[in-house]
């Protein structure tokens with residue numbers, strides 16, 4: 001029997017594995033994807049300053065080429081065809097950067113590389129169909145019928161669908177995120193944009209020489225936008241974006257992700273714990289999902305490292321972990337869900353209160369500081 005079985009060695013499960021690699025425990029990580037691949041291609045991830053500190057400590061940051069990490073020096077927030085703008089800058093907060101943008105694929109490669117150096121057993125092409133627990137141990141059932149037994153199963157598969165005894169609350173946003181990579185006529189200078197348009201929020205994340213685009217819209221609009229010619233796509237984007245940024249020159253890798261809010265309640269079950277998107281899946285509007293998942297991984301690692309082997313996965317340990325994560329999880333869900341409502345609502349009737357909120361944010365230093373802090377570090 002293993003001490004810890006990690007189901008899903010993606011960005012969150014892989015980070016957890018690295019954070020407990022020196023514990024002396026017997027650890028196995030199971031992942032459905034083949035070595036060197038990612039399950040759903042690439043996307044731009046904005047990570048917070050805390051995320052960077054976690055990656056530095058675990059040797060992940062050093063494995064990312066300098067060009068793969070783009071500092072965000074400012075975030076420009078505005079809305080189309082209505083008043084109200086604000087700009088959050090790293091300088092005014094005395095930080096080297098407000099956050100960093102990393103490609104999901106580059107991050108996964110760095111984590112895989114770091115894992116390979118630890119000697120942790122990582123089984124690729126290993127799809128887990130069910131995780132069950134008894135008072136004595138957890139079983140991860142692999143497609144084909146084999147079972148992996150462990151004192152503790154950590155589910156980090158991005159969905160958490162296969163865990164016995166965990167109910168999931170799900171709310172479909174009726175929206176998808178259309179992601180793509182864009183080039184612009186002039187350099188981005190580290191400036192990210194969050195723009196609220198009549199068809200949904202649009203985020204531009206500076207990544208390398210390009211921008212990563214996250215454009216929220218209805219599934220039907222996204223189906224059409226994916227099929228547009230590059231010229232039409234860039235023209236429509238410029239129209240929505242207005243004068244704030246209108247020098248888009250090329251687009252590639254258009255792809256859509258359905259958006260829903262999902263919350264595992266509770267995020268622990270017999271001998272099992274859910275982390276990252278398996279525990280909560282958020283609207284990407286404020287780039288909080290992965291950052292919250294990283295904090296799950298980091299705090300679970302602290303709990304695992306502090307727990308005697310015989311007590312791993314026991315009720316007391318799981319209850320302690322659930323209690324220490326409760327506030328951060330619920331605050332993260334409430335913050336992004338609230339923002340998605342305030343900022344995703346369509347129509348002129350919502351534009352003026354939103355404009356007031358942005359103007360107030362711009363005029364009130366303490367409000368701006370609090371908002372920036374929430375964006376960077378979470379609400380706990």
Ligand SMILES: Cc1cc2nc3c(=O)[nH]c(=O)nc-3n(C[C@H](O)[C@H](O)[C@H](O)COP(=O)(O)OP(=O)(O)OC[C@H]3O[C@@H](n4cnc5c(N)ncnc54)[C@H](O)[C@@H]3O)c2cc1C
Pocket residue numbers: 007008009010011012013030031032033038039043044045046047126127128129156157158159177179214257275276277278284286287288289290291292293
């Ligand atoms: C368009 C978009 C933009 C986003 N932007 C941001 C952002 O800017 N900042 C941010 O913080 N967050 C962002 N997010 C959220 C972020 O992508 C997720 O929170 C993060 O990827 C979650 O990591 P994870 O490791 O929990 O899950 P995943 O990334 O889903 O990884 C799951 C891992 O488990 C493996 N797996 C899946 N099923 C199984 C199975 N049955 N058995 C075994 N292994 C399995 C997969 O191969 C994968 O390696 C965004 C999300 C979207 C959709």
